[in-house]
Amino acid sequence: MRPAQAINNWQADQKADPNMPEQKPEYVSAFRALSGYARPHLWSFIAVIGCTLIAILSDLMQPFLIKIAIDDNLLSGKNDYKGLLAICGIYLGLAISSLLFTYLQNNLLQNIGQSIVARIRKQLFGHILKQSMRYFDRMSSGSLITHVSSDTEALNQFFNQVLLSLFRDGFTLIFIIVLMFQLDTQLALYCLILLPIIWGIAVAFRSYMRTTYQLARTRLSRLVAFVAENLSGMNLVQVFHQQKEQQKQFDERNSSYFKANLREIGTNVIFGRTFDILSNLSIAFVILAGGNSVLDKQLEFGVLYAFVTYIRQFFQPINTITQQWNTLQSATVAVTRIWGVFANKPDITDRDHEPLDLHNLELEDEADERQASLSNLNLEKVKGRIDFNHISFSYEEGVPIIRNLDLHIKSGELIGVVGTTGAGKSSLISLLCRFYDVKEGSIRIDETDIKDIPQATLHRLVGLIQQEPYLYSGSIIDNVRMFDESISPKEVIRACEFVGADSIIKKLKNGYESQLSERGSGLSAGERQLISFARIIVFKPKVLILDEASANLDSHTEQLIQHALQIVSQGRTTIVIAHRLSTIMQADRIIVMSHGEIVEQGSHQELLELEGHYKELYEHSQGHS
Numbered sequence: 001m002r003p004a005q006a007i008n009n010w011q012a013d014q015k016a017d018p019n020m021p022e023q024k025p026e027y028v029s030a031f032r033a034l035s036g037y038a039r040p041h042l043w044s045f046i047a048v049i050g051c052t053l054i055a056i057l058s059d060l061m062q063p064f065l066i067k068i069a070i071d072d073n074l075l076s077g078k079n080d081y082k083g084l085l086a087i088c089g090i091y092l093g094l095a096i097s098s099l100l101f102t103y104l105q106n107n108l109l110q111n112i113g114q115s116i117v118a119r120i121r122k123q124l125f126g127h128i129l130k131q132s133m134r135y136f137d138r139m140s141s142g143s144l145i146t147h148v149s150s151d152t153e154a155l156n157q158f159f160n161q162v163l164l165s166l167f168r169d170g171f172t173l174i175f176i177i178v179l180m181f182q183l184d185t186q187l188a189l190y191c192l193i194l195l196p197i198i199w200g201i202a203v204a205f206r207s208y209m210r211t212t213y214q215l216a217r218t219r220l221s222r223l224v225a226f227v228a229e230n231l232s233g234m235n236l237v238q239v240f241h242q243q244k245e246q247q248k249q250f251d252e253r254n255s256s257y258f259k260a261n262l263r264e265i266g267t268n269v270i271f272g273r274t275f276d277i278l279s280n281l282s283i284a285f286v287i288l289a290g291g292n293s294v295l296d297k298q299l300e301f302g303v304l305y306a307f308v309t310y311i312r313q314f315f316q317p318i319n320t321i322t323q324q325w326n327t328l329q330s331a332t333v334a335v336t337r338i339w340g341v342f343a344n345k346p347d348i349t350d351r352d353h354e355p356l357d358l359h360n361l362e363l364e365d366e367a368d369e370r371q372a373s374l375s376n377l378n379l380e381k382v383k384g385r386i387d388f389n390h391i392s393f394s395y396e397e398g399v400p401i402i403r404n405l406d407l408h409i410k411s412g413e414l415i416g417v418v419g420t421t422g423a424g425k426s427s428l429i430s431l432l433c434r435f436y437d438v439k440e441g442s443i444r445i446d447e448t449d450i451k452d453i454p455q456a457t458l459h460r461l462v463g464l465i466q467q468e469p470y471l472y473s474g475s476i477i478d479n480v481r482m483f484d485e486s487i488s489p490k491e492v493i494r495a496c497e498f499v500g501a502d503s504i505i506k507k508l509k510n511g512y513e514s515q516l517s518e519r520g521s522g523l524s525a526g527e528r529q530l531i532s533f534a535r536i537i538v539f540k541p542k543v544l545i546l547d548e549a550s551a552n553l554d555s556h557t558e559q560l561i562q563h564a565l566q567i568v569s570q571g572r573t574t575i576v577i578a579h580r581l582s583t584i585m586q587a588d589r590i591i592v593m594s595h596g597e598i599v600e601q602g603s604h605q606e607l608l609e610l611e612g613h614y615k616e617l618y619e620h621s622q623g624h625s
């Protein structure tokens, strides 16, 4: 990731969510947060500092050795070849030592950085998995992806670049200054006069560079968002022949990003060259001032040589440290954002869930495992009776979605739920799965409030087949058994045969080993639902919820689904949200919902006789107005 990307990602998020407070890099709290992760690597850090010191000293002693060779051997007239040979040997030894310890320092620091970042990334993903649906309603998936990928990558850069530079360049600078004073105090003092000038230039460039970086990142974000938008709405783009218009808009964004990039590169070049000019000016100045002293025999030639070399080396670490500023800022913002995610407690938790300890997220995993094993329901003995006791619910305060709904479902009953769009059918199901909690009333399975059932148990108890079933990247076998290797391929094949998906799967080129992707790789909505039916057979939940595919299915797939539903619903309490009334005409009971309430219920025939909402829906589905 380029410097400042995290800042810009964050800024892009801010635009997407205007309610989020303005966030600035908070260096102290960011470093405190990171220090907890760094503590276990204390000895490795000490080893890094040791290696850095040896590597720098090995580097910096080289000009000093040449100074000795010039002043004590070459210009002293002693003809001491042995001494010269010894100096060459030491020089070689120093070069090897510098190489070896730089390598060790780099490797050690990379190792520490990568393991800290990998640990944070793992905990972050685990933490996101535990969040409730309300959180995902609020957060765009784009910004969560940014947290897991770009923000953790910004941390990686912190260890690879900022820390490395702070250790290596910081120590180098200190040693060079000490060595320069050791060689000649007056010349060293002249050189220090340059420091405020260098500082002034660095500060001026830093703020200009930041603006340039940000401009490029903002334009990149716009470009990426535009491509993502087009990809997700590709069918619309093609249906409305928008290709030319979209290409034009893309070209505009692309060219403005290109210009911003050129500006960024130009700024970097000017900054680097300015330092080169300053370095050369200082060398000229040292040669002028020091040369005079050499001619007056007040300074040895070797000292002047060493000084010129150190001045050259002096500018490089300053340049590198200044360039790290942007990376440091983006890493700090990244830490703040990542800790913002960690700080968010899921609002749906199991009873007696211990409070989140931000400093010890591993404890959270252990607590979850403990909770999962604590079930007051014996899964085998659950009958599947469901009671919605006068429940009310809203997504947003003051906008009721479900109002005082009272519904009692017997174990093994097949219930069809119908209603106009937005009536609250899917919301009712979300409440039963405990994606959200009811505001008033309670939902009970076999007399136990679902809030008292650990979520892991509840989700084994209630199986959900969604309108758009989610398929993972992987084979059909793995999609049916949800990567649970304890379920054999034979069981999967039997389940698919049972629900009638077998004939469809066998037609695929690689049969059960065909690789699917999230969009289903060529399977229709109905066919994807059939695969979900097989999942139900494999995992045997006591309660089955089917949010029927609303897409028009061909009559063959529709028949297959009807057949699969009959098979799968046997011995299970089943709730079907029906978009086609034909699916639930045979249901034990049909519930008609409108504006979050049950307005009618009964069998198909009974409801038709009522001549109310259901009859209207039915006639509409039959093509009558």
Ligand SMILES: Nc1ncnc2c1ncn2[C@@H]1O[C@H](COP(=O)(O)OP(=O)(O)OP(=O)(O)O)[C@@H](O)[C@H]1O
Binding pocket: 137, 395, 396, 401, 419, 420, 421, 422, 423, 424, 425, 426, 427, 428
């Ligand atoms: N995550 C959400 N956040 C805020 N409002 C929501 C959310 N999900 C649904 N709603 C709103 O709640 C109401 C009921 O939606 P719901 O999806 O339960 O209806 P539905 O009967 O299943 O509709 P459909 O048949 O179109 O799927 C709608 O007004 C919808 O806009």
